[in-house]
Amino acid sequence: MNKSSSLNERLVFILIIGILALNYPLMAIIDKPVFLKGIPVLYLYLFFIWSCFIGLVAFTLRKNPRPKPLSKKTPPPGKL
Amino acid sequence: MLQEWVILLVSICYLGTLFAIAYYADKRADAGRSIISNPYIYTLSIAVYCTAWTFYGSVGRAAGTGVSFLPIYIGPTLMASLWWIILRKIIRIAKVYRVTSIADFIASRYGKSTLAGGLVTIIAVVGIMPYISLQLKAISTSFNVLHHYPALESIKQQKTTMWNDTAFSVAMILAAFSILFGTRNIDATERHEGMVAAIAFESIVKLIAFSAAGIYVTFIMFDGPDDLFSWVPHYNELSNLIVMDALPGGYTNWFTLTFLSMMAIMFLPRQFQVLVVENVNEDHVRKAAWLFPLYLLLINIFVIPIAMAGNMLFPEGLIDPDIFVLTLPISENQEILTIFIYLGGLSAATGMVIIATIALSTMVCNDLVMPVLLRMQSLQRVDLSKALLTIRRGSIILVLLLGYMYFRLIGESYTLVSMGLVSFTAAAQFAPPILIGIYWKGANRKGAICGLLAGFIMWAYTLVLPSFVRSGWLPTSFLENGPFGLELLIPYKLLGLDMFDPITHSVFWTMLVNIGSLVSISLLSRQNAIERIQAALFVDVFSQVKDTRIWRGTALVAELKNLIARFVGKKKADKAFSDYAKTRGIYLSERVQADASLVEFAERQLSGAIGAASARVMVSSVVEGESVSLHEVMQILDETSQVIEYSHRLEEKSKELEAATLELQAVNTRLKELDRMKDEFVSTVSHELRTPLTSVRAFSEILHDNQDLSEDERRKFLSIILKESERLTRLTNQILDLAKFESGKTQWVMERVELSEVVTEALDSVSQLFLEKKIELTQKVPHESVFIRADRDRIIQVVINLISNAVKFCEPENGKVTVHLTKNRTSIRMDVTDNGPGIPNSEQKHIFEKFYQLQDLNKGKPGGSGLGLAICQRIIKYHGGKIWVKSSPGVGATFSFTLPKF
Known part of the structure; x- marks a missing residue:
């Protein structure tokens, strides 16, 4: 029960991020006739946020989230 | 081309x-x-x-x-x-x-x-x-x-x-x-x-x-x-x-x-x-x-x-x-x-x-x-x-x-x-009754119907009607001046709301009237029994105890089967019923009365074909006595909740029982252990008593039977008898002491005691031992007085026991015993150190057990009863202190105890 309710909370959180990022006023920041690498920034922004959102949902809903072994997370020596 | x-x-x-x-x-x-x-x-x-x-x-x-x-x-x-x-x-x-x-x-x-x-x-x-x-x-x-x-x-x-x-x-x-x-x-x-x-x-x-x-x-x-x-x-x-x-x-x-x-x-x-x-x-x-x-x-x-x-x-x-x-x-x-x-x-x-x-x-x-x-x-x-x-x-x-x-x-x-957006707005009308309906049990039929109707009418007025105008089927004045010239009713600017584009305008109004009607009417009107049941079933779908008793079974199986057959065909109906019988592992005779769960099953089969509302009507036409009345439904719901309550309580009881059983088991094991200890105690005590008794008896017999013993021998034997009977008395006293401790019948005389005084007194009474064995005694006792609340005689007993033990295990001539008394803020500690052979690590933890005696000392069996330390431990415990030993074999041993300060 606990696990599923925290999953629900995470999904709602992602939704809120999505709604904020894809609406006024955040979108107005990028709403300019500027090109980045030849492509209008507004288009780039929309499709970028869109992909990120899909990735977030996919990551949150992945099956059997297994914690990674701790040893892999520790940075290699000398790179701190 | x-x-x-x-x-x-x-x-x-x-x-x-x-x-x-x-x-x-x-x-x-x-x-x-x-x-x-x-x-x-x-x-x-x-x-x-x-x-x-x-x-x-x-x-x-x-x-x-x-x-x-x-x-x-x-x-x-x-x-x-x-x-x-x-x-x-x-x-x-x-x-x-x-x-x-x-x-x-x-x-x-x-x-x-x-x-x-x-x-x-x-x-x-x-x-x-x-x-x-x-x-x-x-x-x-x-x-x-x-x-x-x-x-x-x-x-x-x-x-x-x-x-x-x-x-x-x-x-x-x-x-x-x-x-x-x-x-x-x-x-x-x-x-x-x-x-x-x-x-x-x-x-x-x-x-x-x-x-x-x-x-x-x-x-x-x-x-x-x-x-x-x-x-x-x-x-x-x-x-x-x-x-x-x-x-x-x-x-x-x-x-x-x-x-x-x-x-x-x-x-x-x-x-x-x-x-x-x-x-x-x-x-x-x-x-x-x-x-x-x-x-x-x-x-x-x-x-x-x-x-x-x-x-x-x-x-x-x-x-x-x-x-x-x-x-x-x-x-x-x-x-x-x-x-x-x-x-x-x-x-x-x-x-x-x-x-x-x-x-x-x-x-x-x-x-x-x-x-x-x-x-x-x-x-x-x-x-x-x-x-x-x-x-x-x-x-x-x-x-x-x-x-x-x-x-x-x-x-x-x-x-x-x-064109598509017009349809989207219509479909959005279904959102409130569904979304609100699956999370709020209070949403009821009247509210949903009114909400849908209001939303639908508003949709038709604000989006569909204007499209007829735009296509030339209605006069354009309709859009510009409103119907009958009423400006408040212009479809795109209802009540003069003109800040939105047509779609936003329509979505705003339809959602307002839809959600508004659904919620307000639900709050103001009552649900009937079947609504209440369905609401509960939908909202709690994930946590449901299935109850199939909504129908009272008074229909024949054959009637139900015919009913299904009318809608899905005979073959499929036959198959559905035989599948049902198979999964339940029962034989379905056509002539028996269908039980509630079979009626429910039939209703669901029918729902799949003609929808829930129609299925209900059809099944109720076959099942006599219709569905259960409101009163009975409420009773069923009550019963269900009571059953849940009972089972809940049963669960709790069984948990309690389990805990009690565990406790009993633990107590039982403890009792068995105690029993075993008692047996051991009795046999050890008998054994310990028999040894001196045997020698007393043996030497008495010798004296009795041999009149012609020399005076020296006679005296020697008598002194042995005397010594053994002393030992017997001591042993008996200690056993009695221990028994009293364990049964809690000891009379304690608690008073304010000055500990260094006690130590001096104890040392005085054993000073003879030091002299006999020529053992060096070092005393480190603080100058100011140290008070504890204790039974004076018992504490003296402990100190004497520890000191005499120390003396006992020291080599004569070069033995050294140190008595060290220290105090800190809350407690007083006494250490008695000797330089004897020490106690092997494996035996240290047993040393305070009854009748435990150190075995492999080169001296052979020491003269103790094996009860002294056990008694000490009990006395110290009674006073709220701790007693322990530290020893490295070959170097010596230190027995220490602490007592709380007065």
Whole structure:
């Protein structure tokens, strides 16, 4: 029960991020006739946020989230 | 020029392929090896969301207003993040109660209400008309474009009558096709595997076709997106499109469209059909929640490039932007590509039409026609399974005809997207009764019906009526001055609200009256029993104890079976009943009374075929005594909650019992241990007592029997006897002491005691020992007095015991004993150290046990009783202190104890 309710909370959180990022006023920041690498920034922004959102949902809903072994997370020596 | 027959042949072949796929999938499903039971097919079937609107309309929209086509796809993406929470619940409910359509769902939730189901059906049918007509328009336009290939200019001038109208032929072909697909036979199940497989295939075709068009335009006609966009600044009207300025209604409209499409993706009847009714496994939602948005992303990437290219290459106003996708390859004479793209558009449109008509025909049949038919007495005993099929087929034709009518009346003057949005707003009316209904038990039938009705009327007034005006069927003064010149009633500016674009305006008003009525009326009116039951069943679907006692069984099994047979056919009814008997492991005789769960089973079977509301009416016509009365239902609910309460309490009791048992077990083991210890004690004591007793007796006998012993010997023997009896006395005293300690009968005389004084006194009484063995004694006692609260004699006993032990184990002549008294803030500590042989580590922990004696000392058995330390430990414990030993073998031992300060 606990696990599923925290999953629900995470999904709602992602939704809120999505709604904020894809609406006024955040979108107005990028709403300019500027090109980045030849492509209008507004288009780039929309499709970028869109992909990120899909990735977030996919990551949150992945099956059997297994914690990674701790040893892999520790940075290699000398790179701190 | 593409011959008409070529286009027709390609179209027919394509539809034939679809049909073959559907046929194959159905066969596989019958054989129990479903090909649609995986999240990928599920995702592709949801992609029926992308219709001709997406395929043709998005480009048209983008060509005029830039990114404003996007919220229609961003909304579903956002909504999909909640699918795991909301959609899964809806699917679970639909599965458990065998819901066949969105109308059925709402009817079931609100007390299996026929009225609610019928109302939803009407809204769905009317609301979907613009959407269907959109598809017809798209197909017929694309057909005409192809037909005039490669001439582009002549497309616009078309005079059509109903009989040479492509749209009409398209409508009829689609109707035939949907009938073949969806209503080949009537099943007790509400799912259509073959149709889903065909739709999934269509989703692949349209994605590839559109991407092909996009890639052709972007990378072959232009040199990639940067080349394409580099032309934008040269066109004045295009510079607008790369920012939000072109958006009609601005950010408000953007937000409205996002909201609308969030609702539409779940509550358009066809989306509900593929998302919920056709769902095979609710776990598929997990993948679909991100795969489907990914599909949307992919199919939208090339919309803007195509729109831009169309705007640049065609003179303004020459070509309808809605068909840029087709006309761009045509202008380059790409025959094959054009036909392929045409097929993509065809699949987008047909997919939508097929699912929508099948979903709607199920609703019309189950929730509109059936309830009427079932009330007719003359039809009470007729086999209706044939009639069901006819009704469904008829309603498919009806739905398509209505769509065609709308197209003829209005379609010409609207773009594809603005037609679709009208339908979206209608579908959004279903959101409040469903979303509120599955989370709030208080939402009731009256509220839902009023909300739906109010929302529907508001929708018709603010969106549909103006479209009649715009098409010239009503005077334009209606829009400008309001009906009868009442400005407050202008459809686009209701009550003078003129800050919104028409869609936002309509969404605002419809949602306001819909949600407002639903909530306020639910709060103000009461639910009847069946509503209350259904509300509870829906809201708590995940945590449910199933109760099948809503029906009182007074029907014969045979009657029930006949009833089912009337709707699904005899064979299927027989199979359903024998399956039921098999899974329950019972033999079903036709003549017995059906029990409640069988009646319930029959009702669900029937629900699958004719919907929940009708099924209820039918079953109640067979089951005598009808359903249970309100009073009884409440009793059942009470009983259920009581049973739950009881079982809850039972569980608690059994948990308590378990704990008690564990405790008892522990006590039992302890008792056994004590018993064993007692036995051991007795035998040890007897043994210890016997040794001195034996020697006393032996030497007494010698004295008694041998009168002629020398005086020396006599004296020696007597002294042995004396010594042994002393030892006996000491032993007996100690045993008595110990016994008193253990039984708690010791008399303690607690008083204020000065500890250094006690130590001195104890040392005095053993000073003789030091002298005898010539052992050096070191005393470290603080100068100031140290007080404790204790039994003076007992403490002296402990100190003497420890010191005499130390002396006992020291070598004579060079032995050293140190007595060290220290104090800290809370306690006093005494250490007695010797330099004897020490105590092996293994024996240290046993040293305070009764009768424990150090065995392998070179001296052999020491003279102690083995009780001294045991007694010390008990005394110290009684005083609230601690006693322990530290020793390294060969170096010596330190016995220490602490006592709390006074």
